Amino acid sequence: MSHAVRIALVGAGRMGSVHLAALRAAAGVELAGIVEPVAAVRERLGDVGVPLYETPAQLIADGRAEGVLIAAPSDQHAELVSAFAAAGLAVLCEKPIGVAIEQAVAADAAARDHGVVLQVGYWRRFVPELRALRRRIADGELGEIYQLSCMQWDHEPPSAEFRAHCGGIAIDMGVHEFDQTRWLLDQEFDWVAAVGGGALPAEAASPADPDAAVVLAKLSGGAAATISLGRRFMHADSCWLEVWGTDGYERLPFMWDADVWAPGSSPVFLAAMRAQAEAFAQAIRGAPQEGAGGADAVAALQAAARIEASLSAWAPVSARGSEAASMSAQASAGASVSAV
Numbered sequence: 001m002s003h004a005v006r007i008a009l010v011g012a013g014r015m016g017s018v019h020l021a022a023l024r025a026a027a028g029v030e031l032a033g034i035v036e037p038v039a040a041v042r043e044r045l046g047d048v049g050v051p052l053y054e055t056p057a058q059l060i061a062d063g064r065a066e067g068v069l070i071a072a073p074s075d076q077h078a079e080l081v082s083a084f085a086a087a088g089l090a091v092l093c094e095k096p097i098g099v100a101i102e103q104a105v106a107a108d109a110a111a112r113d114h115g116v117v118l119q120v121g122y123w124r125r126f127v128p129e130l131r132a133l134r135r136r137i138a139d140g141e142l143g144e145i146y147q148l149s150c151m152q153w154d155h156e157p158p159s160a161e162f163r164a165h166c167g168g169i170a171i172d173m174g175v176h177e178f179d180q181t182r183w184l185l186d187q188e189f190d191w192v193a194a195v196g197g198g199a200l201p202a203e204a205a206s207p208a209d210p211d212a213a214v215v216l217a218k219l220s221g222g223a224a225a226t227i228s229l230g231r232r233f234m235h236a237d238s239c240w241l242e243v244w245g246t247d248g249y250e251r252l253p254f255m256w257d258a259d260v261w262a263p264g265s266s267p268v269f270l271a272a273m274r275a276q277a278e279a280f281a282q283a284i285r286g287a288p289q290e291g292a293g294g295a296d297a298v299a300a301l302q303a304a305a306r307i308e309a310s311l312s313a314w315a316p317v318s319a320r321g322s323e324a325a326s327m328s329a330q331a332s333a334g335a336s337v338s339a340v
Contacts, residue, residue: 004030005281008065011072012036019071022273029281032065060087067284073165078103082110090117092280096175097297099167104301108294117283119291122179126275129254134184143247149226150177150241153233160203168209169229170307175300177227187219189303194310208308
């Protein structure tokens with residue numbers, strides 16, 4: 001690249017702080033500014049050496065940035081993507097690009113209509129171990145894939161405030177696994193069913209927001225998939241997978257016992273975030289896009305919506321009770337999961 005790509009950060013909260021570190025470390029990237037509407041967060045940032053803006057409109061009017069990295073609350077993503085795309089700015093948006101399918105579709109359409117790069121923050125695509133496994137699967141080294149199992153367990157649940165904006169466990173956590181499954185195997189979700197584990201917590205945003213969930217899926221290429229999601233784990237945040245093929249088996253604990261919010265404690269996570277930002281910058285300069293695009297984000301949310309429906313049908317009747325859902329709800333769950 002002839003000169004560094006000027007990228008601004010939108011949202012400097014918990015996830016934004018990770019992206020800020022990644023942007024500062026990324027080769028070929030210059031931090032162009034930070035948008036943060038909360039005064040206390042701006043004060044906490046201190047002197048970062050770049051302009052601080054209260055609103056996206058101020059950043060757009062300044063004209064310094066070529067692209068933006070959106071790390072605002074999930075339910076703001078789609079509107080922000082559309083606004084920045086209309087201003088001609090390339091967008092790297094933290095997952096998901098909406099908490100409903102129609103939001104993701106609109107955001108994807110806005111980027112295409114205005115001819116700007118839209119990359120979505122599925123950072124797993126930049127983990128070297130996962131990239132190597134994907135190549136091996138594509139080359140047939142493991143033979144025909146029978147089953148892929150993906151596990152993602154966080155150390156502790158998020159705050160009630162976060163849960164109110166994240167869309168529930170299938171969207172907040174599950175979309176990573178849905179994108180990872182599609183990307184690794186080049187297969188789509190044909191049939192899905194899901195069930196929550198334990199009582200529904202009192203702070204849950206909806207009946208589809210348990211602290212643990214198990215997904216069973218049949219994929220378009222014939223493979224089966226299981227996905228395990230949890231928010232209470234004896235270790236710090238951990239992600240791992242297993243894959244079974246006719247000619248091989250792999251178990252890959254690519255992130256284990258990692259405090260992703262503590263600087264330097266999860267080198268895999270930060271390295272992937274940095275590589276993701278570098279790929280985004282290269283795409284702005286015309287290189288082929290390596291990261292997930294808008295269509296990938298829509299596909300992940302389509303799977304999430306079907307899983308939400310299944311979780312809702314099987315949800316416990318109260319936050320503290322141990323009774324199962326009614327037989328009619330169970331029957332509804334069985335009827336709903338097979339829809340494509």
